[in-house]
Amino acid sequence: MLLDRIDIQVEVDSVPVSEIRGADASESSAAVRERVSQAREIQAKRYEGTKVHCNAQLDNRGIETYCRMAKDAENLLHKAVERMNLSMRAYHRVMKVARTVADLRGAKDVGVADVAEAIQFRELDQKYWGA
Numbered sequence: 438m439l440l441d442r443i444d445i446q447v448e449v450d451s452v453p454v455s456e457i458r459g460a461d462a463s464e465s466s467a468a469v470r471e472r473v474s475q476a477r478e479i480q481a482k483r484y485e486g487t488k489v490h491c492n493a494q495l496d497n498r499g500i501e502t503y504c505r506m507a508k509d510a511e512n513l514l515h516k517a518v519e520r521m522n523l524s525m526r527a528y529h530r531v532m533k534v535a536r537t538v539a540d541l542r543g544a545k546d547v548g549v550a551d552v553a554e555a556i557q558f559r560e561l562d563q564k565y566w567g568a
Contacts, residue, residue, distance in 0.1 A: 448560060476540040492533045492540070504532040506547035513549055517556045531555045 480491050489499060506514070514535075518528050532547075535555035539547045 472541050475543065476537065479540045479543070492537045495533055495536075497529060500529050500532050504536040504547060506532075506535065506552060507549070510535070510547055510549045510552040513552050514556070517552075517559075521556075521559065523559065527559060531559060534558055 477491065483503060484490060487499075489495060492503070495503060514528070514531060517523065517531070523531070531552070532555075535547050535551040538551040538554045539545075542551075544551070
């Protein structure tokens with residue numbers, strides 16, 4: 438299935454014209470850029486001396502080594518795999534995205550919130566193929 442090969446799948450609604458110039462309480466682009474730069478530095482240090490430069494490049498062995506998570510986070514992922522009928526490819530992609538989410542918040546370990554956010558990025562799997 439093609440969707441299995443896409444790490445992040447999110448449907449985005451158009452913004453109503455009335456909200457385009459409204460007050461924006463979201464994070465600034467500069468702040469996001471800084472968090473992404475810090476996450477890339479974390480990944481560069483983590484993979485120093487390997488052929489891997491970022492989480493997206495991890496193979497299955499690398500995923501098992503670098504994307505370890507707490508038992509409760511792992512349980513959440515397993516439940517999502519069952520409920521959403523995710524393939525093993527999708528399972529591994531969720532793990533890599535969860536590792537990236539943890540990196541973006543500067544966390545050493547992948548937690549439940551990281552896995553939950555990564556699962557949300559698989560919404561098209563659930564919408565078109567899930568129960």
